[in-house]
Amino acid sequence: MSGTLPPADMLCFALYSASHAMNRVYRPLLEPLGLTYPQYLVMAALWDEDEKTVKTLGSLVDLDSGTLTPLVKRLEASGLVQRDRNPQDEREVIVSLTDKGRAMQADATHIPQCILEATTLSADAAGELRDRIFRLRTALEAAG
Amino acid sequence: MSGTLPPADMLCFALYSASHAMNRVYRPLLEPLGLTYPQYLVMAALWDEDEKTVKTLGSLVDLDSGTLTPLVKRLEASGLVQRDRNPQDEREVIVSLTDKGRAMQADATHIPQCILEATTLSADAAGELRDRIFRLRTALEAAG
């Protein structure tokens, strides 16, 4: 018992490969918007609630400043967000949507349905699987 | 119905963040071996069965030559694998373990158990979740 396994037997590889497969389904949906998948996550977080610090965004999309800073700068270069120092605390950068960034939400409303259809799951089954995977994530984070 | 969602409600983000969390659990386990997670997948595939072409490795670990070629070259530079053209078909590169690469398997046998414990799941529950996620992957790949 308990020796090395081929990737096809690993839970980690199931996550890894399913995450890649998900990315590949997103890619053609996001290409017309000019967004990558992590950029889409950031936009979705801002559509949910505008004006967030880089740190808050990082906790919502599971990325640190090393990844987020250049990513948000690319969104800024595309004219979708703006970055401003918080006058109350100059250490913080507040990322907020521009009019163009807000307007893009309307062009993205079809995406969740497209993804759900690609999974071939019912909405309930997808929600249940999502929660199970989030619980796995919580356990893994607690272990680290 | 069917508008944009915050990341916390997305199945895709559950996969994405759980995959990152998994990577973070692996990192300290692999650091003593000097391997990254994708490199570990390649080594695991070769421990299961030695001597595979880049293409075969790619299908087993879900990566293409653009990622695999430099990754395998780094494993070669570490002395863990060797790369040889197949004399029967000079287009193919056969990746095989060196003695050092084979010997490393013994230093990795504890890892699956560590990962299972980090999930806080029983072996059965982990296997069931793994299969469910693999089925999701299959559906997503069929949609693409």
Add this chain to the structure above:
DNA sequence: CACAATTTAATTGTGTGCTATTTAATGATC
């Protein structure tokens, strides 16, 4: 046999991810 089509790796360029370090601003302690 010739030669077009296919297949396999390698290469190039962009965009993540992450660690470690640096810089600047804030807060705590004396």
Add this chain to the structure above:
DNA sequence: GATCATTAAATAGCACACAATTAAATTGTG
């Protein structure tokens, strides 16, 4: 109120990922 510790972003360097292209070898068809 000067100094130290903490915090938030930014930066630098390495290693994936992936699309698109290139180059070489093989196969298929006439």
